[in-house]
Amino acid sequence: MTDILKVEHLGRVLPLAVPVTLLTDVSLAFQPASFTVITGPSGSGKSSLLYLLGLLDVPTTGEVFVDGTPTSALDDAARTRLRLAVFGFVFQFHFLLPEFTVLDNVMLPMRQLGRLTRPQMKERAMELLAQLDMADQANKRPDALSGGQRQRTAVARALTNDPPVVLADEPTGALDTKNAAAVFAILAGLAQQGRTVIAVTHDEGLAGTSPRRVHLVDGRVVRDAALG
Amino acid sequence: MTLPFAIALAHLRSRRRQTMVSVLGVALGVGVFIAVTGLMAGFQSFFRAQMIESNPHVTITDEVRTPAPQPLAMLHPEAAVVVSRIVPRDPVRGIANAGEIMAALAAMPGVAVAPTLRGQMLMRRAGRDYAVSTIGIDPAREMRVTTLQKDIKEGSLEALGARPDGVVIGQALARKMGVALGDTVAVSTVAGGESALRVVGIFRTGLEQQDLGQVYVALNRLQSMQARPRVVNEIHIRLADIDRSREVAAMAEGRWGYKAAPWEETFARILEVFVLQNTIIYGSTGSILLVAGFGIFNIISTVVSEKARDIAIMRSIGMPRGSVVATFIAEGIAVGVMGVLAGWLVGFVGASIMETFPAPGAEDPTQRLMVRQTVFTYGLAAGIALLSSVGAAWIPARKAARTDPLEIIRGAT
Numbered sequence: 001m002t003d004i005l006k007v008e009h010l011g012r013v014l015p016l017a018v019p020v021t022l023l024t025d026v027s028l029a030f031q032p033a034s035f036t037v038i039t040g041p042s043g044s045g046k047s048s049l050l051y052l053l054g055l056l057d058v059p060t061t062g063e064v065f066v067d068g069t070p071t072s073a074l075d076d077a078a079r080t081r082l083r084l085a086v087f088g089f090v091f092q093f094h095f096l097l098p099e100f101t102v103l104d105n106v107m108l109p110m111r112q113l114g115r116l117t118r119p120q121m122k123e124r125a126m127e128l129l130a131q132l133d134m135a136d137q138a139n140k141r142p143d144a145l146s147g148g149q150r151q152r153t154a155v156a157r158a159l160t161n162d163p164p165v166v167l168a169d170e171p172t173g174a175l176d177t178k179n180a181a182a183v184f185a186i187l188a189g190l191a192q193q194g195r196t197v198i199a200v201t202h203d204e205g206l207a208g209t210s211p212r213r214v215h216l217v218d219g220r221v222v223r224d225a226a227l228g
Numbered sequence: 229m230t231l232p233f234a235i236a237l238a239h240l241r242s243r244r245r246q247t248m249v250s251v252l253g254v255a256l257g258v259g260v261f262i263a264v265t266g267l268m269a270g271f272q273s274f275f276r277a278q279m280i281e282s283n284p285h286v287t288i289t290d291e292v293r294t295p296a297p298q299p300l301a302m303l304h305p306e307a308a309v310v311v312s313r314i315v316p317r318d319p320v321r322g323i324a325n326a327g328e329i330m331a332a333l334a335a336m337p338g339v340a341v342a343p344t345l346r347g348q349m350l351m352r353r354a355g356r357d358y359a360v361s362t363i364g365i366d367p368a369r370e371m372r373v374t375t376l377q378k379d380i381k382e383g384s385l386e387a388l389g390a391r392p393d394g395v396v397i398g399q400a401l402a403r404k405m406g407v408a409l410g411d412t413v414a415v416s417t418v419a420g421g422e423s424a425l426r427v428v429g430i431f432r433t434g435l436e437q438q439d440l441g442q443v444y445v446a447l448n449r450l451q452s453m454q455a456r457p458r459v460v461n462e463i464h465i466r467l468a469d470i471d472r473s474r475e476v477a478a479m480a481e482g483r484w485g486y487k488a489a490p491w492e493e494t495f496a497r498i499l500e501v502f503v504l505q506n507t508i509i510y511g512s513t514g515s516i517l518l519v520a521g522f523g524i525f526n527i528i529s530t531v532v533s534e535k536a537r538d539i540a541i542m543r544s545i546g547m548p549r550g551s552v553v554a555t556f557i558a559e560g561i562a563v564g565v566m567g568v569l570a571g572w573l574v575g576f577v578g579a580s581i582m583e584t585f586p587a588p589g590a591e592d593p594t595q596r597l598m599v600r601q602t603v604f605t606y607g608l609a610a611g612i613a614l615l616s617s618v619g620a621a622w623i624p625a626r627k628a629a630r631t632d633p634l635e636i637i638r639g640a641t
Contacts, residue, residue, distance in 0.1 A: 047638070056544055056634050077548055084546020091637060095541035099238035109545045111231040157545070169637075 002068065003029040004164055004196050005053060010062035012048055012219075022048040023219040026062070030198060032164065035191035037207045038200045040216035046200040047169050049216065053198060054087050054167045055079045067164075084113055088158030090187075092170035094150040096142040096157075102129065103138040106156045113161050121160075128156040132186060148179030155186055166190055168199040172206060180206060232551050235542075236558035239531045246527045247563060253520040254567020254613050255574050261513040261609040262575025262601065267582060268509045269605065270598030272502050275435075279495050281375040282433045284342075284464035286477045287494060290323045291487040322459035329484055330463055338468030339476065342369035343460040345450050349443070351397075352414040353405040360401065360443045362417075363462075364450030373466035376431060376444070382409045383429035388446045396429035398439035419455045514612050521616035524563050525623065528556050532624040539628050540636035549629040556628055560621025561614065568610045575609065576601065 010026040013019050023045045030036060038046045051057040052064060055071055064071045066086055071079065088109075096105045106125040110116055116124065129135045132152040142150055151171060158166055168187055172180030184199075184206045191197040201207055213225035229237075240247045298311050322345075323329065330341045345364035350357045367388045371377050377385045381399055388394045395413070397405075407413055409427055416422040425445065432439055451457050465480075467473060473490035480488040492499065532539070539552060579599040587595040 051634055051637075054544075056637070080543070080546055080548045083544070089544050091541075093537075095537055095637075097235070097238070097538050097541075099242045104234075108231070108542070111234075112542075112545065112547050112551070 002031075003065070004032050004067055005030040005198075006065040006068075007049075007053065007059075008063050008065070010049070010052060010064065011060050012045075012052060012057065013060045021219055023052070023059075026216075026219075026221055028214060028221065028224070030165075030196050032196055033191055033194045034212065035188050035197045035210050036199070036212040036214060037210035038198065038214045038216065039202065039204070039207045042202070044216040045219040046202075046216055048219075050167050050169050050198065050200050054089060054165075055083050084109065084161065086163055086165055088161070088163040088166045090151070090154050090158045090166065090168040090171045092173040094142065094154040096150060096153055098142055101139050101141055102134065102145070102153050105142065105153060106160055108157060108160075110160045125156070125160060128159055129153075132156050146179075147175050148182065151175060151179070151183050152186070155183065159190070163195070165196045165198070168197070170200055170202070172201060172203060184209065230554075230558075231547075232555035233558045233562075235538075235555050236562055239535065239555075240527075240559055240562055243527060243531065246530070250520075250523040250527050250563045251566045251570060253523040254517070254564060254617065255570035257513075257517040257520040258568055258571020258609045258613050259574025259578055260516055261612070262572070262605055263578035263582060263599065264513050265509055265605050265609075266575070266579045266599040266601045267597065268505060269600035269602065272505070273600050274598050275498075276502075278434050279498065280470060280491055282379055282435070282438065283491065283494065284373050285467045285470055285473045285491050286465040286480065286488055288323065288329065288463040288465070288480055288484070288486050288488045289346075290321055290461040292485060293481075293487050322456065322461050323463060323486055325484070326460040326463060329480075329486075332483075333463070333465060333480070336476075338472070340372040340466045342366060342373040342464045343447065344370070344462040344464055345447055345454070345456065345460055346462050347450060347454050348418055349453075350416045351401075351405065351443070352416070353407060356405075358401065358405060360397075360441055362450060363442065363444050364447040365444055366447050370444075370464070373464040376433075379431040379433045381430050381432050383427070385429055385444070387428035388444065391426065391428055392446055392449050393423070393425050394428035394446065395425035396431060396444040397427060398442060399430050399432040400436060400439040401441070401443070402427070402430050404440065415453075417453045419453065421453050421455065423453060510608075517609070517612045517616050520567065520613065521620035523620075524560050524617050525620035527563070528559050528621050529624040529627075531559065532556065532628045535628075536631060536636050539631050540633035543631065543633035544637065552629040552631070553622075553625045556625030557618055557621045560617040560625075564614045564617025567617070568613050571609065571613065572606055575606070 006029040008027050011024050012022040014022060026049060038049060040046050048057065052059050055064065055066070059072065066082060071082065074082070097108070100108070103122065103125055106129060107121045110121040110124065126135060126138060129138055132155060134149060134152050134156065137145060137149055142153070145153065151174070166187065171187065172183050175183060180203065187197050187199055188209065207213055213223070214221055215223040300309060300311055326343055330343060333339050333341045343366060347362050349360055349362040351360055365388070367385045371385060380396070383396070385396060388396060397407070402408065405413065407427055409430060412424050412426050414422065415425050451459055465476065467476060473492065477488040477490040543552065579601050582597050583599050585597045586593065587597050
């Protein structure tokens with residue numbers, strides 16, 4: 001099966017007065033319908049790797065391939081377009097727009113992409129919200145929701161453009177145990193539906209439920225469970 | 229509704245009070261612009277109408293724009309010859325073929341002509357002399373080229389035809405001299421003749437220069453007083469279409485050689501003052517609109533700072549930089565449009581109220597301020613306000629577009 005996402009010899013150094021190395025020689029491949037968890041201690045480069053995978057950052061060395069296409073030569077506009085079409089992001093903090101309702105927040109990426117009519121967007125958003133047990137909250141604003149509901153809204157938003165890859169950065173970091181388990185189960189379910197799900201977490205318990213675990217220490221991959 | 233515009237409106241709704249202050253700033257700027265420029269345009273319009281109505285549209289005088297070339301210079305046009313101390317010929321002043329010129333002009337459609345003789349005269353009253361510009365007219369024909377008759381407050385212009393010793397003077401001059409209708413004043417001309425004239429009419433144009441320094445007598449009377457029988461040194465032309473003034477003047481000058489000045493040239497100095505006045509008024513009132521732009525800059529800068537996370541998330545989900553700029557420009561435009569609409573209302577109401585105020589300095593107590601509201605003024609106010617709004621939004625919008633989403637996301641975790 002073709003890798004939807006692949007990185008080869010990835011390195012990232014922050015060009016500060018004293019350069020800071022975030023990642024060194026990371027090579028990984030991700031197949032469709034897979035669920036990978038990236039773990040590691042604080043400062044190990046987990047989030048940095050996720051941002052590079054999601055084209056939010058540019059590597060210092062190495063290459064990120066999206067569906068076989070190298071991305072380092074792409075300009076900001078092309079990377080932005082690719083992000084919109086290929087990736088769905090879920091962050092530790094939901095980053096929902098407070099002035100918009102849950103429904104409007106979920107529709108944002110679809111409106112940006114502009115492929116569907118407004119009724120189609122609404123139907124799609126409501127469908128996703130129903131899958132995440134959020135349909136009855138559609139007309140509420142984020143400040144009227146619980147932490148778990150906000151994160152589920154963020155998950156719905158990440159899925160609206162039907163992206164083949166979902167990247168989640170500490171998606172359960174701000175949630176209680178029950179909500180964290182629920183969100184993790186949702187992410188696992190997305191992989192079963194055919195998406196490539198990559199989640200960064202420091203929660204060992206949740207990480208243990210994933211079929212593949214990549215462990216980073218000091219910016220290097222020290223263990224990739226799928227490889228044995 | 230596009231996504232940038234939807235986000236822009238959401239941002240503005242979330243800061244209602246600040247938005248209203250910015251809208252109010254633009255509205256006041258637009259309103260003041262419309263009212264003040266309308267007041268100025270009303271004054272200029274009134275003044276211009278008075279100038280044009282009470283004066284000929286084209287005046288042919290017995291002057292030439294360029295002196296006749298010297299024979300020596302004509303003989304050797306390329307020679308390095310300086311001709312100095314030339315004693316010019318002193319031909320008999322006046323338009324030589326005035327009758328022929330007037331007949332030709334009168335034959336043209338939409339053209340009325342009247343002969344006049346203009347000269348200087350001293351009016352004497354109670355031991356004081358008043359130098360005035362005297363215009364000898366044929367009353368019946370003059371009434372076809374100016375609306376002087378309309379400005380007559382006492383007596384009549386026709387009386388000049390009935391009374392050979394009649395004079396029509398301005399109201400301001402009559403007051404200054406202390407004369408009234410029917411009074412007699414002593415006059416003397418540069419030709420040395422002295423006589424007495426009876427006031428048969430008093431006019432008021434509203435133009436001080438005319439009301440104080442210009443009098444009218446019968447044409448043949450002035451010709452007699454100046455010892456210039458049958459001489460005409462000005463031909464007054466009135467046009468049915470005032471916009472043809474330059475064209476008719478150019479034709480007359482080209483055909484007969486005498487200087488023919490359209491009203492735009494005759495009143496060039498006043499029109500230049502109008503241009504200066506316009507520059508000052510439009511500049512000062514326009515600057516109010518620019519200042520209103522600072523209010524918009526303030527609100528959008530604040531929103532950009534407050535919404536850094538939102539911008540980051542929008543960028544991360546695939547909103548291009550251009551859409552981020554569009555979002556904040558849309559905020560500026562939204563404030564600008566709301567301000568313009570409110571400002572139009574403020575301007576209209578303000579101008580309508582000003583129109584009820586008595587005109588300061590007007591002798592007629594019923595005369596009110598003239599405020600001229602035009603589509604152009606409303607459009608110009610809106611244009612400046614919207615440009616100011618977009619300009620004010622541009623800087624913070626660019627800053628927002630340069631936001632690195634990763635920096636914000638990293639900072640939040």
